[in-house]
Amino acid sequence: MKIHHRIAAAAIVPIAVLGFTACASAGGGETGGGGEEAVKITLIPGVTGLPWGQAMAAGGEAAAEEVGGVDFSVAGPANVDPNAAVKAFQQVVSAGADGVVLNELPPELFTRPVEDAEAAGVAVLPITTAPAPDSTSTSFVGDSGFQLGRLGADAIADALIAQAGSEDVTGDIVTGICVPGLSVLTSRIDGFTERMAERLPGVTVLEPFDSKGDPAANFSVWQQAVAANSDAIAMMGPCQQDVQSLVKIKQDSGATWQLAGFDIDDVAVGGVEDGTVVGLFPLSAYLQGYVATRLLAESLVNDEPLPEGWVETPIVAVTADNVDEIVAREASLDAQAEFWKPYIDDIFSSGSVETRPLAEANE
Template sequence: MYKKSKLTTMAALALAGMLAMSGCTSKNDAPAPGAGDSASAKIKVAFVPKLAGIPYFEAMNAGGKAAAADMGNVEWLYQGPTTADAAAQADIARSFIQQKVDSLIVAPNDPDSMAPLLKEAETAGIKVGTSDTDAPNSVRQVFVNQASEEGIGEALTDAIMEPMGGAGKYAIVSCGETAENLNAWIAVQKAYAAKKYPEAELVSVVYAGEDQAKATSMATDLMNANPDLTGLVGECTSSAPGVAQAVKDAGKIGKVFTVGLGTPMSMAPYLKEGSSSASILWDVKALGYLTAWAGVQLAEGKPFAATNNVGPGLDAVTYDEATKTLLLGPALKITPTNVDNYDY
């Protein structure tokens, strides 16, 4: 995984052998996409996150930039809405279609409303994909998935049940109500907890959007409405610190336990003080790196192999042809002992 010391060591040498074949043409051949020295000849890979300006997607952006720098023939374009709004996200996707980028990859706030935009892009000759969260009923040609649904859902459940002793009442504070990935993880959590932790009770699932302050407020309301609540799960990178902050504000550290999907730097103070027991995530910069690489593969018409050597730390990325899914790898458990290894 990409830690401080590893991400910075990525260099063009890691991908030189692979790119030498794709970036070179003889003088009588038509130039391959991205060939040439001018900026206009670069492969344009555009990524539209759910929300710009939050640590999670800024880390993905950093990874995408690193991949573009390593590959050399790539222009990485990144723009997202300032609120987690499906219509605003669609406007940005539409602008990239008008710019005639080579590949358009989106993390949809609403998969159903994004699907027509992806179709529009495909019709315009643009390669399309999803990353971080999917639009499975769209024409997307690849989904860059951070970890399996089962891996994330089960890891979150085990992480919250450990300090709760496998029993008691808990609640989930999620983010976007229509987010495909969040809802898939929650479904796994419900089924897995019912089977493995029959003495635990999920009392509520609420949705705070991508708003940390709202997540804190909702978590506070859940504790007030359920005085015997002993667990809170923050389902995304804004609600994970949000639920931990609520427990801290209520003076219930050690009485109400929290876990979530939080970025390391945002969770570090909560992990160290004990208001959060663990964060379940993945290497977000690596996800951005893989997203950029996937966009280039699509633009160049290259098929994905069953196992792909993308670069340092990403030398065995699997691809499932049936679901058209690239899988970054297993979920990562972030604790007080390893949180300082990550710089995002």
């Protein structure tokens, strides 16, 4: 479908920024408007090769340009590669960054490198993935993966009830996870499992199997899982490739089990449009990139402390009711900026952002 091609094209736009310095200084070059040297901020989104990582980079660049006096760049691996991400972070710190917006995938691996960076005077603001409980970080910008999972469970529960014509629903839900143990993904499964038990106590959410990160391997193991659980009433995977695989399997087989997802791409959005997917509950990547970069930039430029605690970003679901609006939003960076502006204005309306206790981000 044509609209899917528009989504895919928009997702590629920010790649031009990745790996290069995108100067966002107020006066041009690498100095601020008053002649002072620009502060150097690097965004490490965790994954630069996927649409959400690219949207996060675009939001960060927009914020840096708006604040001014910022030399902004993006770094990190194209795909999930924790060791490469840590290496990229350490290289950015060694290269003289003043601040880093960092998606810690996984947080436990970054605890010591972040502590070392902060001890060296580099400001680090975690984004998307909450820092580990023993981290020295005192601020975080992101949503709740646990809440994303609960929203996915509500969507599937509603669909199952409508399908059965009753709340007396029983059966199994198969779950997989492409990176076992990764907290940003396990929290989605935990939230999903808890909420499903509340909504439909007769339904059993099976323990997640390793659904593999490689797309081809992911598709193969999901084919096997679906075949081995032919009576399952729903499938759930927290990864982008999980939903891409399951959409194709469901469409090709004509299966009636329910499916929800957590990423925006042409396959997943097409699934919402044709009813294969009951809803998508993605992180607000552009918004998170913007908010975190703006907070860090304002802190460094104005020599003020970061707000302590969890700056929670809203979750915007994608359903049959708003899918056309989301397609239009994803068609260009200008459209994304326009869509998220009311949310940005709300977050910064009082002059100081609202925060929640950081510990709650790990619950």
